[in-house]
Amino acid sequence: MQDTAAASEITEAQELPSRSWSRAVGDLTAGWRQRPLWGHLGWQDIKQGYRRSVIGPFWITISLAVQAIGMGILYAALFGQELHDFLPYLAVGLIIWQFMAACINDGAEVFIRNEGLIKHLPAPLSVHIFRLVWRQLLFFGHNVLVWVALMLIFPPQAPRAFGWSSLLAFPALALIVLNGVWVAVLIGIVATRYRDVPPVSASIVTLMFFMTPIVWDYEQLRSTPGTVGERARLAELNPFLHYVEILRRPMIGESFELRHWVVTLAITVVGWAVALLVLRNYRARVSYWV
């Protein structure tokens, strides 16, 4: 009975004009209420990729571990870094990057791929968004096992150390997830209208991977005297750096840096404002565009 009440509540709102803030916010809250649906679908997405394989979704963990170790050994040698410090740094960076990159790349195709569902079953648009972000969070959860293993093998050594500030990893992850939602909403709607967006955003994401300090150590380069240090400082202009840093620093036991939080929080506010505006104006158009 309770569900029926919730459902009529959703449809009740439809008397309001299509382009209104309450309809945009209503889409998000109605989507949130359908947690069982997207929660189930998100899991299904993960299991689907590994059906009939013996160790299943743990291939996610293994492939990340292989990537981190392979790249870690290579780049530690190239940059003259100690593997003990560099490997956790790289692995955590990769885990965070995978989440963010997927929110952008999958986000660009989130409505296009779900065309069948959108045209046949009335559901809030945000259901598809939440399914996507939830799936990526589950990927993240599998990947985090690599971090656990690395922390056991290579515990942080001075000056790195775990402390109370390490708990900032939780709000940091929450903030990144919150950003994943607005990014997927925004790029999802724009890409449904303009089909050139997915390939363009994919290539930008690839480029940004190399521009963001994941395989290279930003702190180390910055302290290098001369032009290299100056160039490295330009990396501060890259918003991805700040997102990676708010989560990576507590996860590998580095100290708290306020500026990363300030930048990411500011982007979160602006990003959500833009995404809500786009959702307000074009939410009802998506089913026409797909």
Next chain:
Amino acid sequence: MVSIDVRGACVDFPIFDAKTRSLKKALLGTMGRAGGKIGIDAKVPIIEALRNITLSLRHGDRVGLVGHNGAGKSTLLRLLSGIYEPTRGSSRIVGKVAPVFDLGVGMDPEISGYENIIIRGLFLGMTRKQMEARTEEIAEFSELGDYLSMPLRTYSTGMRVRLALGVVTSIDPEILLLDEGIGAVDTAFLEKARDRLTALVERSGILVFASHSDEFLVELCTSALWLDHGEIREEGALRTVLSHYKGKDPFTNRVQEAAR
């Protein structure tokens, strides 16, 4: 209380071809105008799928949708389900909507029949628990037996339709929107499905049913709506509208058959 109120609703589809849909054209288009060149007409061609639709449905209404292919029957059903919001005009839908347009959508070939029952049910607005309680009944109705634990890709088309029909007819919708396209089932099963379909229609508050089959329409509906080129041509009692649409009284045949 369930209700559908549509006032002067239009559904216009923009037709983006490969060029207009691209960002390049949008950007270059603006540049062209700024440069004072004779710009490419920026306006996207539209198809008026529905024009000026006004209708009001209340609890107990059983409406059959008739019209030629492309008359807008499916689009109207999608408008009534809330998938399309009118480009002009307004629509107000109060009640839990269950659209049954394509039995295949929301079905995943890689997962088992049981899991598909749950997912399909969730999409139709049921909860997990409600669906779990119904699996037994669906299994019995669909006669799939042990096949339900097999992945859906091992099913024949007919078996898939059985499963989908089983799920769809087990829910309790307030507004039921049915689009024709239930085929590929053997006759004996269809008889069985018909009973369940009739029971489903009786449970639901409002029914809108798009069909070309007089037989189905006569059985399930009391009134009809004739759509022609996206507009309502006629609205009224099933018999009257159907006779005008077909040019003959569909009931005479049935009476004769019954008499025989």
